[in-house]
Amino acid sequence: xxxxxxxxxxxxxxxxxxxxxxxxxxxxxxxxxxxxxxxxxxxxxxxxxxxxxxxxxxxxxxxxxxxxxxxxxxxxxxxxxxxxxxxxxxxxxxxxxxxxxxxxxxxxxxxxxxxxxxxxxxxxxxxxxxxxxxxxxxxxxxxxxxxxxxxxxxxxxxxxxxxxxxxxxxxxxxxxxxxxxxxxxxxxxxxxxxxxxxxxxxxxxxxxxxxxxxxxxxxxxxxxxxxxxxxxxxxxxxxxxxxxxxxxxxxxxxxxxxxxxxxxxxxxxxxxxxxxxxxxxxxxxxxxxxxxxxxxxxxxxxxxxxxxxxxxxxxxxxxxxxxxxxxxxxxxxxxxxxxxxxxxxxxxxxxxxxxxxxxxxxxxxxxxxxxxxxxxxxxxxxxxxxxxxxxxxxxxxxxxxxxxxxxxxxxxxxxxxxxxxxxxxxxxxxxxxxxxxxxxxxxxxxxxxxxxxxxxxxxxxxxxxxxxxxxxxxxxxxxxxxxxxxxxxxxxxxxxxxxxxxxxxxxxxxxxxxxxxxxxxxxxxxxxxxxxxxxxxxxxxxxxxxxxxxxxxxxxxxxxxxxxxxxxxxxxxx
Numbered sequence: 001x002x003x004x005x006x007x008x009x010x011x012x013x014x015x016x017x018x019x020x021x022x023x024x025x026x027x028x029x030x031x032x033x034x035x036x037x038x039x040x041x042x043x044x045x046x047x048x049x050x051x052x053x054x055x056x057x058x059x060x061x062x063x064x065x066x067x068x069x070x071x072x073x074x075x076x077x078x079x080x081x082x083x084x085x086x087x088x089x090x091x092x093x094x095x096x097x098x099x100x101x102x103x104x105x106x107x108x109x110x111x112x113x114x115x116x117x118x119x120x121x122x123x124x125x126x127x128x129x130x131x132x133x134x135x136x137x138x139x140x141x142x143x144x145x146x147x148x149x150x151x152x153x154x155x156x157x158x159x160x161x162x163x164x165x166x167x168x169x170x171x172x173x174x175x176x177x178x179x180x181x182x183x184x185x186x187x188x189x190x191x192x193x194x195x196x197x198x199x200x201x202x203x204x205x206x207x208x209x210x211x212x213x214x215x216x217x218x219x220x221x222x223x224x225x226x227x228x229x230x231x232x233x234x235x236x237x238x239x240x241x242x243x244x245x246x247x248x249x250x251x252x253x254x255x256x257x258x259x260x261x262x263x264x265x266x267x268x269x270x271x272x273x274x275x276x277x278x279x280x281x282x283x284x285x286x287x288x289x290x291x292x293x294x295x296x297x298x299x300x301x302x303x304x305x306x307x308x309x310x311x312x313x314x315x316x317x318x319x320x321x322x323x324x325x326x327x328x329x330x331x332x333x334x335x336x337x338x339x340x341x342x343x344x345x346x347x348x349x350x351x352x353x354x355x356x357x358x359x360x361x362x363x364x365x366x367x368x369x370x371x372x373x374x375x376x377x378x379x380x381x382x383x384x385x386x387x388x389x390x391x392x393x394x395x396x397x398x399x400x401x402x403x404x405x406x407x408x409x410x411x412x413x414x415x416x417x418x419x420x421x422x423x424x425x426x427x428x429x430x431x432x433x434x435x436x437x438x439x440x441x442x443x444x445x446x447x448x449x450x451x452x453x454x455x456x457x458x459x460x461x462x463x464x465x466x467x468x469x470x471x472x473x474x475x476x477x478x479x480x481x482x483x484x485x486x487x488x489x490x491x492x493x494x495x496x497x498x499x500x501x502x503x504x505x506x507x508x509x510x511x512x513x514x515x516x517x518x519x520x521x522x523x524x525x526x527x528x529x530x531x532x533x534x535x536x537x538x539x540x541x542x543x544x545x546x547x548x549x550x551x552x553x554x555x556x557x558x559x560x561x562x563x564x565x566x567x568x569x570x571x572x573x574x
Contacts, residue, residue: 002105002109002114003098003105003491004036004491004492004494005494007035007092008033008034008035011033011048011050011069011073012030012033013072014069014073015028015030015033018065018068018069024058024060024065025058028054028058029057030053033048033049034048035047035048036048037488043085044081044083044091044092044093045092045094045099046092047089047091050066050069051063051065051066051069051084051088052087052088055088061088063087066084066089066090067084069090070082070083070084077095077097078095078098078101079092079093079094079095079098080095099488100476100484102491103479103487103490103553104476106553110556113493113494113557114493114496114497114557114560115157115158115494116159116494116501118158118159118498118501118502119160119161120159122161122346122347123344123345123346124155124160124346124347124348124349125165125345125348125349126151126152126163126165126350127148127165127167127349127350128149128164128165128166128351129141129144129145129166129249129254130166130167130168132169133170133175133238133241133245134174134201134241135203135205135241136203136244136245137245137248137405137406138403138404138406139403139404139406139409140353140384140385140403141406142422143382143383143427143431144352144382145252145254146252146254146418146419146422146423147351147380147423147506147507148164148351149164149253149566150419150423150506150564150565150566151504151506152164153506153565154497154500154506155501157501157564158497158501158502160501163257163258163344163345164255164256164257164258165256165257165258166256166260167262167337168238168242168259168260168261168263169262170263171261171263171265171266171333172262175234176234177199177200177201178201178234179230179234179237180200180226180230181202182206182209182210182236182237183221183229183233184200184206185206185207185209185210186214186221186222187222189207189210189211190218190219190222208240209237209240212240213236221233248405248406248407251407251415252410252415252419252566253419253566254566260337260340260341262333262337265336265337266336270336270339271321271328271332271335271336273336274335274336274339274370275306275321275332277339278369283308283309283369284308284321285309286305287305289305289318289320305320305321305322306321307320308320308331308335308369309369310361310366312365312369313365313366313368315361315362319331319362320332331359334359334366335366338366338377339367342367342370342375345375346375346376347376347377348376348377349377349378349504350363350378350380351382352381352382353381354383354384354428355384356381357381364377378504380428381428382428383427383428383429383430383431384431385422386430386432387433388432388433388434388435389435390434394435409433409435412435413435413439415566415567416447416451416568416570417438418438419565419567420447420510420562420565421433421438421446421447423506423507423509423510423565424447424510424514425507426505427507441573449514449518450514450562451570451573452517452521452573453516453517453520453554453555454570455570455572456521457520457551457554458572459572460536461551464536464544464548467538467544469536469538469545469548470545473545474542474548474549476546478542478543478546479546479547479550482526482533483547485519486519486520486550487553489515489516490516490553492512493512493516493561497509497564506565509561513558513561513562516554516557516558517558520551535547535548535550536548
């Protein structure tokens with residue numbers, strides 16, 4: 001149990017005491033009671049809104065309730081003082097011993113420091129990437145891939161069971177276009193001179209597939225009708241593209257638990273099952289859509305289609321789940337896919353590109369309807385990434401056809417740089433990825449700054465050993481208020497994990513690590529002017545051991561935080 005969870009339990013116990021004394025009624029909902037650092041550090045070490053949250057349902061004055069809670073908390077050995085601010089906020093100042101005990105808890109927990117049971121084993125299905133299997137991954141896919149993967153790891157660390165899923169869109173018209181593009185490359189491999197018409201995929205990544213098909217089938221499908229080779233070429237091309245996508249994801253350290261095929265979903269009759277379920281509830285009906293704005297009666301032919309009543313769930317109109325030719329709309333297939341996912345998970349999270357924002361409302365409505373509101377569903381939108389080199393837009397890739405491949409970027413700057421950088425801004429905020437800046441050795445580059453803090457700590461341990469000062473047992477009472485200021489920031493890590501997991505925002509971990517690294521660097525730099533503030537003081541082995549213990553605690557938290565982001569904590573900067 002870490003400091004913040006321990007004090008949450010202390011407040012809970014204080015409330016129980018007040019209930020037993022008749023000061024508070026029993027059965028109050030305490031879920032919104034929080035323990036967190038006060039906004040102004042001068043107010044103390046910890047703050048709680050307990051009295052503000054509970055006073056109204058308890059029918060009492062919040063300040064009076066806060067005074068009663070403060071009296072109970074003041075009895076704790078860990079508490080130096082408790083004050084009541086404003087209408088009833090509780091501010092606590094802890095003893096130095098409490099902070100030293102928390103510092104000792106960090107290496108004791110090691111890689112599990114910050115791990116939480118808050119998720120209570122609730123199963124969360126996170127679908128991310130899900131790029132169409134028509135070519136290599138580009139940097140637009142990269143950001144969603146990293147955000148989804150980091151979120152999955154974060155939720156696992158916070159006590160959830162997580163399913164990582166990739167939805168393969170292999171049933172739409174785009175895979176037929178892929179098959180036709182592969183057929184051109186097949187003919188090219190057999191010696192034909194080709195021109196790639198508008199609408200087909202021009203990337204050179206299809207050449208190896210064409211060569212494989214040519215080696216296997218010779219000229220068998222050169223002049224035959226499309227109906228004889230389309231399915232075969234589509235199957236082979238999709239399989240090759242998915243193998244390429246898996247390889248690209250592996251470069252980022254990303255691996256999914258499940259790859260769900262849209263084609264297999266439809267072949268298994270899942271959309272029909274979803275439609276039947278919704279019809280039984282009166283949520284799908286046969287109707288005619290209104291003519292699109294600007295269309296004249298001569299241009300618009302009304303057709304009766306099966307429509308989902310998405311307007312009942314906040315959408316601006318009802319949506320067709322089938323086309324006039326009987327094929328499933330993208331929404332109809334997507335609806336069935338989410339219905340399938342809801343059978344194996346308590347919560348669903350989709351990571352989508354911002355260009356899909358217009359479809360969020362309807363699919364959220366569909367999941368609510370299909371599950372009766374029992375399955376919580378959240379869609380996280382991720383903005384595109386603009387690639388720059390020294391401030392100038394990066395040229396496109398000939399091999400990819402019209403974009404820069406993820407693989408090329410990872411090979412140039414490294415997995416860790418890519419992953420960390422993708423988490424240095426909110427997912428729904430625009431991002432620039434400048435090849436020059438992301439490898440810059442400065443505090444303006446968060447990737448470098450955090451990695452450098454960890455490398456500095458590793459170097460300190462090596463240098464202390466060379467000076468004959470080994471780590472291990474340390475007298476933490478030698479740490480003063482300036483040292484303990486670092487401990488107070490370090491102790492926030494478990495709380496950051498919980499709040500980031502609750503908000504579904506892994507970028508909060510990156511922000512916190514930067515702040516922790518900055519505080520460590522600042523403390524280190526003070527030693528440049530003051531010998532007594534150095535972490536390594538050869539003439540004072542005991543103080544050095546204490547500060548070595550402190551620095552290793554900071555290093556452990558950096559490792560734990562970087563692990564959540566899928567980033568290695570390096571011991572040397574190259």
